Amino acid sequence: MYAALQRDFAEALTDPGRAVPKDIAACHADDAARRFSIYRNNVAVALIDALAARFPVTQQIVGDDFFKILAHLFIAAHPPASPLMMFYGEDFPGFIASFEAAKDIAYLPDIARLEAARTRAYHAEDAAPLDAAVLRAIEAKDLGDVRFSLHPSVEIIASAYPIVTILAMHMGGIPLAEITDWQSEDALVSRPYLDVDIRCLPPGSAAFLHALSGGHTLAQAVEYAVAAHSDFDLGINLALLFNAGLVTSLSIVSPEDMSP
Amino acid sequence: MMTVKTNVAGISLAGSLATALALLSGPASAGPAPAQPTMDKCYGVSLKAQNDCAAGAGTSCAGTSKADYDPAAWKYVAKGTCETISTPKGMGSLKAKS
Structure with missing residues (x-):
């Protein structure tokens, strides 16, 4: 009853x-x-x-x-x-x-996606970002075989609209003004420490990060990134991984190790 | 023995590694500023959009559920600050289609 x-x-x-x-x-x-x-x-x-x-x-x-x-x-x-x-x-x-x-x-759904991702990142599991010093210890010949574990908070919201700029203007990050350079922006949402960080990704980065988070090696991820955008710059993206605190661990798995 | 990969899709791995290390160690980094680690997790101070419950919200007793938020009373058009944003189709206009 x-x-x-x-x-x-x-x-x-x-x-x-x-x-x-x-x-x-x-x-x-x-x-x-x-x-x-x-x-x-x-x-x-x-x-x-x-x-x-x-x-x-x-x-x-x-x-x-x-x-x-x-x-x-x-x-x-x-x-x-x-x-x-x-x-x-x-x-x-x-x-x-x-x-x-x-x-x-037209850009409103993508703004809402970005805001939803922001909350998920805020409540994502804590994890300590890896210091850039580990990158110094890697030899260039091994670089292609490196696999990265990305921070649990990392999400990418790809958009055909300048969503990072629009969000920043409305949140007071940058002054509200006419956006004359109207172009697509891929947003990176992460929370390496306590505050959610939203930034605009350089060309090809979205494909690169997706491949890395899918468990691909760096070499494979570079191939995906270049296929997505011919202007992909690996140097800038490697720096971004550590500057933005996106990496929590890495391992080097050579092709020989993977074969029986 | 595998041949050592030095290039992937026309990109030099050694060159990129050197670039990354230079960007990471340079004082005037071309990349984004590193996040400042903050150590204390403080409770009770979270922003409105970031707290864990909506307790307190909606505790007013307006008692007008049928009058307020009535979907049948649709008469609003979107409005807001995005009218300053220009698009490939001209300046943003938020007039909803009637």
């Missing part, structure tokens, strides 16, 4: 069209509906606030009113599947991409 009541209660909470569960009573008969609506409102407001907390730049770009509607429609379609509110909204970027009224802001 309680299970049925709880189910009715939960379903009625998120659906204003449904009647108040019949077992809900108040001292005055007509108070039940009014009081239940307070409950309903709090659930909606809390979830909208959770989305606004995770997607502040998305909210800033469309404005509060638009965001409230967008969030409310999302909540109805994607109620929380977990009590961990910091991860609520994993599907929000995809929902925005399919949202007709937001189509004019």
Whole structure:
């Protein structure tokens, strides 16, 4: 009996069209509906606030009113599947991409993807980045056989739009101004220490990092990177791996070691 | 015995390693500034967007669930700061299609 009541209660909470569960009573008969609506409102407001907390730049770009509607429609379609509110909204970027009224802001879904990745990086497992000194100990002949373990927080959000610049402008990192150099940017999201770091990757880096995180050797990753972008610069990317604290361990596996 | 790889896709491994080490040791690094390690994990000070629960949010008792956030009352258009951003199709315009 309680299970049925709880189910009715939960379903009625998120659906204003449904009647108040019949077992809900108040001292005055007509108070039940009014009081239940307070409950309903709090659930909606809390979830909208959770989305606004995770997607502040998305909210800033469309404005509060638009965001409230967008969030409310999302909540109805994607109620929380977990009590961990910091991860609520994993599907929000995809929902925005399919949202007709937001189509004019073509870069908005990618901004939301970047904000979602930011929260995941924040809550990713801690790991100590490897010091660049280990790179000095590697001989050039072994470099191609090196495999890197990347930090658990590392994520790449590739975009056809200048999402890193747009995000930085809205977060106050750089002054708000017209973006005259409108081009695609791949964002690197990581949290080597306590703060989430978002930066724009150089050409070919996204393919390079994807290959490394997939367990490929450096030589294989370079081939992927050059195929993706002929301007790929290995020197800059090796420096980036250590400057940005992306590597947590490395190993050298020569082809001879791998054969039986 | 395998031949030692010195080049991959036309890129010299030794040259790249030297470049990387120079970038990493130079005072005026051409790469991004190294992150400053911070050691203390402090609780209770996380930013709004980064805390672990939404407790406290939505605790007001406005009691207007049917009036507020009614999808049927759609009348808003997107607005905001991105109107300063130009795109290949001209300046950003956030007027939603009617």
